[in-house]
Amino acid sequence: MRVLRQLTVILVLLVPLLIQKSEGASHTMDNVLDFFPESEGDGLNIIWAHGVNSHEDLNQSLHDDTMMLETDIILRGIGTENQTDIPVNAHPPDTDSDLLTLDFINKTTLTSGKGMKLDFKYLEAVGPTMEIVLDLDSQINCPLWINADIVKGPNSPKDPISPVEFIDTANSYFNETVLSLGFTTDWGVLKEEDMYTWTMIFDILQYTYNLDPQPVTYPIRAIWCVRSWSKFTWLLGLRESFSITVWTASTDPVDIQGLMSLREHGDIKRIFYDLPTRMRDNFLQAIETGVPAPDEKQTSLWNRESWTSVSAGGKNLVFLSTESAGISGPSFRAGYIQSIEQHKPKRGALTVTVQGIVQFVDRVR
Numbered sequence: 438m439r440v441l442r443q444l445t446v447i448l449v450l451l452v453p454l455l456i457q458k459s460e461g462a463s464h465t466m467d468n469v470l471d472f473f474p475e476s477e478g479d480g481l482n483i484i485w486a487h488g489v490n491s492h493e494d495l496n497q498s499l500h501d502d503t504m505m506l507e508t509d510i511i512l513r514g515i516g517t518e519n520q521t522d523i524p525v526n527a528h529p530p531d532t533d534s535d536l537l538t539l540d541f542i543n544k545t546t547l548t549s550g551k552g553m554k555l556d557f558k559y560l561e562a563v564g565p566t567m568e569i570v571l572d573l574d575s576q577i578n579c580p581l582w583i584n585a586d587i588v589k590g591p592n593s594p595k596d597p598i599s600p601v602e603f604i605d606t607a608n609s610y611f612n613e614t615v616l617s618l619g620f621t622t623d624w625g626v627l628k629e630e631d632m633y634t635w636t637m638i639f640d641i642l643q644y645t646y647n648l649d650p651q652p653v654t655y656p657i658r659a660i661w662c663v664r665s666w667s668k669f670t671w672l673l674g675l676r677e678s679f680s681i682t683v684w685t686a687s688t689d690p691v692d693i694q695g696l697m698s699l700r701e702h703g704d705i706k707r708i709f710y711d712l713p714t715r716m717r718d719n720f721l722q723a724i725e726t727g728v729p730a731p732d733e734k735q736t737s738l739w740n741r742e743s744w745t746s747v748s749a750g751g752k753n754l755v756f757l758s759t760e761s762a763g764i765s766g767p768s769f770r771a772g773y774i775q776s777i778e779q780h781k782p783k784r785g786a787l788t789v790t791v792q793g794i795v796q797f798v799d800r801v802r
């Protein structure tokens with residue numbers, strides 16, 4: 438009996454180690470700009486196919502100049518009495534598709550050198566899909582992005598996927614991926630005033646800051662770029678393996694100015710764009726004709742009136758970027774500190790000394 442129990446314990450410990458092992462896959466964590474040299478180091482030159490959720494779509498994007506295929510993954514029959522554990526490519530509210538995720542991955546990796554972005558709306562679909570990835574790993578030699586919305590974003594209509602479970606489940610099968618971890622958002626008329634807040638940024642960092650060295654890309658909705666871009670350049674400053682993916686719904690009225698600012702101040706090699714052709718063309722044209730870049734980003738950062746001062750608790754996390762530091766409290770507190778390079782502590786240092794104005798933002802809005 439005792440031996441049996443010990444054996445069970447050993448097995449339980451071994452199984453995750455065994456399933457995590459992968460021999461064959463390559464390039465899955467590549468920066469897409471390196472993987473597709475024809476992009477000339479500019480995310481605007483990466484061509485995306487969005488919602489590749491049928492055999493017809495797949496055939497189309499395997500034949501045209503698409504570089505990255507984005508697809509939505511659900512379980513066949515999800516939410517119905519006939520729910521299965523078979524991953525298929527479909528966007529909710531659809532519950533079925535003629536395209537099995539197995540066939541999508543198999544065909545894309547066997548017949549093309551294109552990359553894949555797998556977008557999950559349900560936690561239940563992650564395990565069965567990652568099993569397929571593991572089974573086919575020896576033929577996966579392209580960028581592989583695993584995407585879900587894990588934190589509430591501007592005007593969020595619904596709850597995000599459970600962040601820890603999503604990341605842990607995906608990574609327990611195969612962690613040599615780019616994790617694309619975003620915010621649930623919604624847009625409607627009169628919602629232009631919304632934006633990404635520091636609270637949202639710190640919320641997502643709680644889950645992603647320790648994913649080192651696994652690359653993380655943060656999808657952000659272009660419509661709020663004009664008001665939030667400086668937060669994203671800060672995020673890019675935290676770590677080389679962080680990137681931004683700008684996306685938009687086709688009906689969003691986007692201010693190109695915000696995209697210009699992000700581009701102006703952020704590292705172009707780590708900003709990707711998943712935009713409809715028309716908007717991408719407008720953007721390219723704006724770059725060509727040189728829309729004047731807006732003023733110093735500080736103007737949008739240091740409005741003292743918009744910050745509420747509260748005292749910092751003992752268990753704050755400090756995130757250091759190249760130009761500033763952020764503090765995130767245990768539950769209700771977050772803050773942002775502008776510091777200069779010399780205030781960065783040496784590795785292992787226990788205290789951070791910051792001089793100048795320190796402001797804390799109350800997370801309860």
Ligand SMILES: *[C@@H]1O[C@H](CO)[C@@H](O)[C@H](O)[C@H]1NC(C)=O
Binds near residue numbers: 493496497500
């Ligand atoms: C796949 O697409 C190509 C090019 O668009 C087309 O010629 C071909 O007929 C399609 N095949 C199928 C099976 O749809």
Ligand SMILES: *[C@@H]1O[C@H](CO)[C@@H](O)[C@H](O)[C@H]1NC(C)=O
Binds near residue numbers: 517518519
């Ligand atoms: C579930 O499957 C049964 C048997 O095939 C079928 O009669 C029924 O309509 C299905 N239900 C749904 C919601 O698709």
Ligand SMILES: *[C@@H]1O[C@H](CO)[C@@H](O)[C@H](O)[C@H]1NC(C)=O
Binds near residue numbers: 539543544547
């Ligand atoms: C992948 O596709 C090839 C060619 O169609 C096929 O022979 C093979 O069985 C498929 N692999 C899987 C796991 O379905």
Ligand SMILES: *[C@@H]1O[C@H](CO)[C@@H](O)[C@H](O)[C@H]1NC(C)=O
Binds near residue numbers: 613648649650652
């Ligand atoms: C994947 O997990 C292994 C084992 O935990 C770890 O050593 C490795 O650094 C991880 N790889 C990435 C890219 O995070």
